[in-house]
Amino acid sequence: MKFLLVEDNLDLANAVTSRMLMDGHVVDHAEKIEDAKLFSDTGEYDLILLDIMLPDGDGRSFLEHHRAKKRDTPVIVLTARSQVSDRISLLDLGADDYMTKPFDHAELQARVRAVLRRNHGSSQPVISVGDVSFDPVAGQMRVKGTPVKLRNRELRLFELLINAPNQIFSKQKLCDRLFTFDEDVSENAIEVYIGRLRKHLEPSSVTITTHRGLGYKLDPR
Known part of the structure; x- marks a missing residue:
């Protein structure tokens, strides 16, 4: 967060x-x-x-x-x-x-x-999409019930996507949410983190789709 x-x-x-x-x-x-x-x-x-x-x-x-x-x-x-x-x-x-x-x-x-x-309005605010779940307070992603260890940026990126599964996020929007004002990063960094998350999600019924010219969205397969 x-x-x-x-x-x-x-x-x-x-x-x-x-x-x-x-x-x-x-x-x-x-x-x-x-x-x-x-x-x-x-x-x-x-x-x-x-x-x-x-x-x-x-x-x-x-x-x-x-x-x-x-x-x-x-x-x-x-x-x-x-x-x-x-x-x-x-x-x-x-x-x-x-x-x-x-x-x-x-x-x-x-x-x-x-x-x-x-x-979040709950003592256990677990969010689920398909067979993937996320606990934002504990910072824990699970695929088919199995914990997946994510690096900090991957974790925060996934948190953004699963909190709004019907929303398309532009690269600039994701940069604004993942990095501080002082950090000098390019939008290419987002592509790297998206690629890593897609590998983690391969065993699941969920994927991250690319909407050309718009950005990325979390979707059931």
Whole structure:
């Protein structure tokens, strides 16, 4: 999944990013509110990790901006403020959860998993197409019930396709969702990952079809 981290402390940002990458997620990092607004206005994210005390203002203004746009992306607030009134105001503004600094990174990972489960509307959000299934929280693909080990990019690409099996994804759209703004990649990289996924899907009743000039779609054979 793709996350937006809004945090001006670079040491903390690097530590959080490393933890999320270990779980196979892609992370864009913004140090200021205005940068965060640009990221969220031009990209799509599955989760936002938001600091409150930022160089150009209070992170609450970003949260208000985000919810005013009618976006339901879950937001976990990272704050040094521990007063009950602060926490209540954050939840009232639309935060899904909060963590008080300093926090344990393992707990943050657990909170992230919990929020993503709630956002999917189920404690076990397994998605199935034909004889292929995917658990987005556990990051597990199964073909005919057998677990398939995927590399991080392959996993996230498959996640996008199986979450919208009737949608055609252009190469540019897939690049935007699989890579951060800082990564310099070509659309040829998508072809490589599509090829790898097709090999994994060969034993199944599902394949990835190419729609010339449009992109790719997950289809039953």
